[in-house]
Amino acid sequence: MRSSVQGLEGKIAEHHATLYSVQERTQSMDDRTKLAQVADHEILESVCAGVDRMDHSVVQVRHLGQQIMDYLNAFSEKIQGSLRAILQSNLQTYQLMLQMQQNISPRPTNLLESNIRFEDALGEIKELPYEYFRHWEVEPQSMLQFEMRH
Numbered sequence: 001m002r003s004s005v006q007g008l009e010g011k012i013a014e015h016h017a018t019l020y021s022v023q024e025r026t027q028s029m030d031d032r033t034k035l036a037q038v039a040d041h042e043i044l045e046s047v048c049a050g051v052d053r054m055d056h057s058v059v060q061v062r063h064l065g066q067q068i069m070d071y072l073n074a075f076s077e078k079i080q081g082s083l084r085a086i087l088q089s090n091l092q093t094y095q096l097m098l099q100m101q102q103n104i105s106p107r108p109t110n111l112l113e114s115n116i117r118f119e120d121a122l123g124e125i126k127e128l129p130y131e132y133f134r135h136w137e138v139e140p141q142s143m144l145q146f147e148m149r150h
Contacts, residue, residue, distance in 0.1 A: 114130040 115127040116130060118126045118128065120126070
């Protein structure tokens with residue numbers, strides 16, 4: 001029996017050594033796992049910080065984009081308002097010009113019977129438009145002198 005006890009003790013010692021070896025490897029793996037977890041945690045924190053910075057940057061770019069769009073919309077509205085004012089001014093100017101054109105009296109003609117006729121000593125006949133004289137108190141002689149010069 002002694003030999004079987006010694007055989008069992010040997011096997012127990014072998015198993016104990018194997019168990020110790022497994023325990024050391026498990027401990028080593030546990031240590032490496034903890035180191036990996038620490039490293040992973042540091043990497044994860046770095047990634048999270050990067051994501052936070054990226055999120056902040058995206059929000060800033062989005063805010064800047066919104067400001068640009070607001071400015072362009074306001075600028076567009078100002079330009080449209082200016083163009084409307086210019087168009088309205090042009091239309092008013094056009095209306096005034098039409099009214100002025102309609103109010104321009106035609107040039108007096110020398111073919112009307114209402115013209116004033118003068119005959120000089122040489123027998124030349126000069127006609128003065130009545131329209132020139134109907135509202136003015138003008139001496140016909142000054143008009144005749146003007147006509148004879150030309």
